[in-house]
Amino acid sequence: MQLRIPGPTPLPSQVLEAMTRQMINHRGKGFAELINDLTAKLKALFQTKDDVFILTSSGTGGMEAVIVNTLSPGDRVLAVCNGFFGERFADIAEVFGAEVERLRFEWGTAVDPQAVGQALKKDPSIKAVLATHNETSTGVTNDLASISATAKEFDKLVLVDAISGLGSIELPVDAWHLDVVVTASQKGWMAPPGLAMVSVSQEAWQAHAQAKMPRYYWDFTKCKSFLERGQTPWTPGLSTFYALAASLDLIEQEGLANVIARHARVGQAARQGVKSLGLALFPEESCASNTVTAVRVPDGLDVKKLLQVLREERNLVLSGGQQRLEGQIFRIGHLGWVNEADIEVVMRELEIALPQAGFTRGGQVSG
Numbered sequence: 450m451q452l453r454i455p456g457p458t459p460l461p462s463q464v465l466e467a468m469t470r471q472m473i474n475h476r477g478k479g480f481a482e483l484i485n486d487l488t489a490k491l492k493a494l495f496q497t498k499d500d501v502f503i504l505t506s507s508g509t510g511g512m513e514a515v516i517v518n519t520l521s522p523g524d525r526v527l528a529v530c531n532g533f534f535g536e537r538f539a540d541i542a543e544v545f546g547a548e549v550e551r552l553r554f555e556w557g558t559a560v561d562p563q564a565v566g567q568a569l570k571k572d573p574s575i576k577a578v579l580a581t582h583n584e585t586s587t588g589v590t591n592d593l594a595s596i597s598a599t600a601k602e603f604d605k606l607v608l609v610d611a612i613s614g615l616g617s618i619e620l621p622v623d624a625w626h627l628d629v630v631v632t633a634s635q636k637g638w639m640a641p642p643g644l645a646m647v648s649v650s651q652e653a654w655q656a657h658a659q660a661k662m663p664r665y666y667w668d669f670t671k672c673k674s675f676l677e678r679g680q681t682p683w684t685p686g687l688s689t690f691y692a693l694a695a696s697l698d699l700i701e702q703e704g705l706a707n708v709i710a711r712h713a714r715v716g717q718a719a720r721q722g723v724k725s726l727g728l729a730l731f732p733e734e735s736c737a738s739n740t741v742t743a744v745r746v747p748d749g750l751d752v753k754k755l756l757q758v759l760r761e762e763r764n765l766v767l768s769g770g771q772q773r774l775e776g777q778i779f780r781i782g783h784l785g786w787v788n789e790a791d792i793e794v795v796m797r798e799l800e801i802a803l804p805q806a807g808f809t810r811g812g813q814v815s816g
């Protein structure tokens with residue numbers, strides 16, 4: 450079965466095998482060596498000199514950790530939203546008592562940094578900007594460098610969901626002055642689900658010292674003091690740590706610049722392939738993501754049928770649209786362990802399945 454969804458992704462055999470390793474004492478020397486090695490490698494891949502923590506959680510837990518460690522109830526927050534995951538980040542802040550202003554952009558378009566500047570100018574009481582690096586629901590990569598530069602002009606904290614972008618698309622955390630950035634193991638990292646990785650800047654630590662949102666499991670102070678002893682506050686998902694160690698070895702061997710270049714080639718191949726099948730991209734091509742391609746569902750195409758035929762007859766799993774995009778788009782995940790040959794397979798299968806789901810090139814609807 451070929452899994453081409455935007456996480457979880459297929460795993461190389463070295464990563465799968467790493468998960469068969471026997472358990473160790475998470476308060477022992479062996480684990481300390483493991484977490485210290487992982488943390489050093491992640492810092493290099495985040496391109497940060499500040500702290501990086503590994504949380505046993507899916508990405509959303511990491512997003513919650515970002516919020517509760519930096520904000521207090523009543524804080525004003527600007528959430529820049531251009532898709533489902535931007536809305537989720539805003540929802541989390543709201544649940545914990547932040548006063549959230551949502552600056553929305555049409556789904557399929559990128560966030561306009563100028564509009565962010567205008568919103569910040571209008572409301573000086575805003576403390577933090579919530580941004581999504583790569584909006585997985587619409588297949589859009591935002592211009593995070595410009596969003597951050599704008600937020601920093603106004604001296605705001607920049608909190609980033611980079612769950613499906615970091616490690617696959619260029620994102621130098623320190624150079625872009627990003628305060629807290631979260632990603633998750635099952636996206637571009639060639640690792641199984643179960644870990645969120647988060648960086649914390651000096652400015653974020655200052656905010657953390659004042660932050661009063663309730664937190665217990667997610668506490669960066671505890672993360673830091675335990676990491677000094679080579680531990681995590683709570684029992685870590687050991688098997689996923691083993692797997693991540695194996696996948697980071699592979700990423701290190703390939704080199705971050707090569708990994709990013711590979712995702713750029715694969716993204717380009719996916720967009721080209723979709724267009725040559727006679728389909729249209731959902732997002733504006735100028736901001737189309739290199740880790741996930743969202744395809745507009747044309748008239749006549751029964752997308753549910755398409756995904757079913759691919760899954761049941763062609764052994765290929767693609768994703769549908771989320772929430773209001775259900776039935777409007779389908780998505781091809783191409784992050785992590787993926788190359789151009791995998792995209793060729795996807796396009797070949799699509800070419801076979803599309804007519805069975807009512808779409809033929811040229812736009813006619815077939816029987």
Ligand SMILES: *Cc1c(COP(=O)(O)O)cnc(C)c1O
Pocket residue numbers: 455456507508509510534581583584585610611612613633
């Ligand atoms: C996948 C994803 C999430 C959610 O991560 P989970 O691991 O499912 O909790 C959040 N934001 C973005 C951008 C994602 O791609």
